[in-house]
Amino acid sequence: xxxxxLVVIGGGPAGYQGAIRAAQLGMRVACVEQRAALGxxxxxxxxxxSKALLDSSETFHRVRHGLAGHGIRVGTVELDLGAxxxxxxxxxxxxxxxxxxxxxxxxxVHVPGRGRILGPGRxxxxxxxxxxxxxxxxxxxxxxxxxxxxxxxxxxxxxxIVSSTEALALxxxxxxxxxxxxxxxxxxxxxxxRRLGAEVTxxxxxxxxxPWADPACVRQLQRALERLGMQFRFGAAAVGYEQGSSGLRVxxxxxxxxxxxxADVVLVAVGRRPYTAGLxxxxxxxxxxxxxxxxxxxxxxxxxxxxxxxxxxxxGPMLAHKAEEDGVAAVEGMAGLPxxxxxxxxxxxxxxxxxxxxxxxxxxxxxxxxxxxxxxxFPFTASARARCMDDTDGSVRVVAAAASDRVLGVHMVGPRxxxxxxxxxxxxxxAASSEDIGRTPHAHPTLPxxxxxxxxxxxKRALNI
Numbered sequence: 111x112x113x114x115x116l117v118v119i120g121g122g123p124a125g126y127q128g129a130i131r132a133a134q135l136g137m138r139v140a141c142v143e144q145r146a147a148l149g150x151x152x153x154x155x156x157x158x159x160s161k162a163l164l165d166s167s168e169t170f171h172r173v174r175h176g177l178a179g180h181g182i183r184v185g186t187v188e189l190d191l192g193a194x195x196x197x198x199x200x201x202x203x204x205x206x207x208x209x210x211x212x213x214x215x216x217x218x219v220h221v222p223g224r225g226r227i228l229g230p231g232r233x234x235x236x237x238x239x240x241x242x243x244x245x246x247x248x249x250x251x252x253x254x255x256x257x258x259x260x261x262x263x264x265x266x267x268x269x270x271i272v273s274s275t276e277a278l279a280l281x282x283x284x285x286x287x288x289x290x291x292x293x294x295x296x297x298x299x300x301x302x303x304r305r306l307g308a309e310v311t312x313x314x315x316x317x318x319x320x321p322w323a324d325p326a327c328v329r330q331l332q333r334a335l336e337r338l339g340m341q342f343r344f345g346a347a348a349v350g351y352e353q354g355s356s357g358l359r360v361x362x363x364x365x366x367x368x369x370x371x372x373a374d375v376v377l378v379a380v381g382r383r384p385y386t387a388g389l390x391x392x393x394x395x396x397x398x399x400x401x402x403x404x405x406x407x408x409x410x411x412x413x414x415x416x417x418x419x420x421x422x423x424x425x426g427p428m429l430a431h432k433a434e435e436d437g438v439a440a441v442e443g444m445a446g447l448p449x450x451x452x453x454x455x456x457x458x459x460x461x462x463x464x465x466x467x468x469x470x471x472x473x474x475x476x477x478x479x480x481x482x483x484x485x486x487x488f489p490f491t492a493s494a495r496a497r498c499m500d501d502t503d504g505s506v507r508v509v510a511a512a513a514s515d516r517v518l519g520v521h522m523v524g525p526r527x528x529x530x531x532x533x534x535x536x537x538x539x540x541a542a543s544s545e546d547i548g549r550t551p552h553a554h555p556t557l558p559x560x561x562x563x564x565x566x567x568x569x570k571r572a573l574n575i
Contacts, residue, residue, distance in 0.1 A: 114138045114247035116441065117233045119225040119389070122150015123430040124421030125253035126209050128437025133216035135445045140245055141218055142225035142235050147206040148213070150255050152430040155275040158205060160298055161461060162198040163278065167305040168463050170194075179500055189306060191283060198278070221245065226390045227252075230416045249416055249444050252389065252404060253437060256382040256422035263350045263361075264290065264378050270358055271351070271376045274299060280375065283307045288360055288373035290348045292319035294460045296379035297335065301462045304340050311341045311371055313348055313362055320460065324472045324507060324521035326487075331466050331523050334503045351376070384423040399425070408451075409443035410436060418444065426453040455538050459528045464503045467531035470519030470538050473509050482512040486544065486567025490524045492575045493563075494555035501525035506564040508534075508544050515543035515568070520561070530558055544568040 116132045118125045121143030129141045147154055174187045213220050221243065223235040233250060235243040258273035260266055268276050277299045283306045289296040292314035304310040312319075319342070320328050332342065346364040353359070359370040384402050391398065397405040397413040404412055404419040411418050418440045421433030432453060443449040460466040476483045489505040490496040504524030510517050520534035537547055547565035552558050566572045 112138075114140050114219075114245060116140075116249045116251060116444065117142065117225075117245045117247040118251045118253055119227070119233065120150065120253035120255055120421070121145070121148040121209070121220070122253060122255045122421065122433065123152050124255070124433035124437035124440075125150065125251065126212075126437075127434045128251055128253060128420060128441045129218050130212055130216055131438045132441040132444070133218050135441065135447075137441070137445070139216075139218045140221050140247070141213070142221045142223060142233065142245070144222070144224040146222075147203075148209040148220065149202075149206045151257075152433075153205055153209075154202060155278060157430050159198050159202050159278045160274070160295075160302075162201045163194070163302045164298060164461050164463075166194045166197060167302045171305040176500065189283070191281070191306070195279065224388060226388060227394055227396075227417065228390065229394055230414060249418065249441075251437070251440055252386075252412070252417065252419040252423055253421050253433070254385050254389065254423055255433075256428055257385045258378070259381045259383045261290065261348065261378050261380060263348055264376060266378065270374075271378060274377070274379060277303075277375075277377045284374040285309065286357065286373045286375075287311075288313065288358075288371055288376045289379060290360075290376065291379035291381070292316075292342065292344075293379060293381065294320070294458075296377065297331075297460055297462050299377060299379070300340055301335060301338060304338055309341075310339070311343065311373075313343050313346045313360075313371070315345070315347050317344050319344075320466065322458065323460075323466060323468055325474075326507065327466055327468070327505070327521050327523045330504050331460070331462065331464065334464055334523075335462060348376075382422065382428050386423055409449050410440040410451075411443070427456055427458060429456060429458065432456045455535060457531045457535050459531065461528060464501070464524050465527035466523045467527035468519070468521045469531055469535050470517070471509060472519055472521065476509055476511075476518050481518060483509055483518065484512045484568055485509045486564045486569070486572065488560050488563035488567055488572060488575060490557075490560060493557060493560050495557050495559070496525060498555065499525060506530075506560045508547070508561070508564045508568050510544040510568050515545055517542055517544055517547070517565075520564075522561070524557070524560065526557055530561060533558060533561055 115137035116139045118129045118141040129139045132139045223237040226234045233245045287308040287310045289300040289312045300310045350361040357374045420436035420440045422428045457469040487507045491502045496502045506522040509519040544565040552562045563572045
């Protein structure tokens, strides 16, 4: 293959979007991906299939439990799990084919196989069959993503003790599902299988779920999930398991005492770690930190000139949209363009129902950084549109600097919070004040009015509470 301007290792959000941006900037680009399909973990076994199942399970649950109040009567509602999984797979396949089309449109060469960096500008690609291919390029972008973190006490076996990958493809609804870890993945997949009929218990080592989120929002979300039927045990550690008469008996330690929880399937969702195995980083001297993340400078270049890294393999939140920003920023830096990255303006979303979405600082974080703050809250029970939808769980909180009124953070639990947070991200991006949001007309009745009302509440001007 002729010399290239850029070889991207990894076809996930950081890799494929970085490759497309590089092609837009006139670079000759090849993208190496060891999966059968482009899109990385997010598209194939993460963000997209989980959201497909979340939407399907929410629809199933609403038909069974939420239509009578709207005056809609239905007969017996049955689950066809095979059809639900097939729909999920169609969504994934269609989007993966869309990336293939984008690569063709931009002239990006897709190289199937596993990449290994031999040195600056040189990548060897090993294929399932045949001789390896040597790619040469001016720049290399490492975008290999992350993998589920295992627990020594509960090693993955792919059937009874599973990661999120297998939990997205179960062939039957487990009678009892134990989720280890009350982060976004555990809560989302736990809620999927709870809606479909499983008894779900969540065990979390920390004293609460989602420690990065606003405590009031977390309490609201927990109450909603408990009403769904999910059970929680905090301050508890899974320390081992044994085969029981009707499944696994997982040993859980709480405050020095041990007990057992019986489960048919155990989902271990305690986080993710950078996936860098086999890349040859040690041999070429690419520096990594104590957590195994690749160290980069402000332009996302590693300790080896010409080799860059983006997404889950570097510091920052392990989120697909953060990875996309990284990939684009890295190649724009290669092209000599300005690089601007602010990971504090990256929104974080938990796609349960109701959804939780945040951007920026909580009140406690703002105070720890020396800010004097003021805040305003508006509940969805006072939202006309939320009442029409019969989805009134949750609220919106706006945190602003006391002196300047600049918005420092927005935190919400409620219907379609994942969509509503975009306006808040834009407000932070443009250094808006809470008054700016409060004086911006919002259509009525809509869910985004809740954000406006929360902004008005910062100065005790809310009109509907």
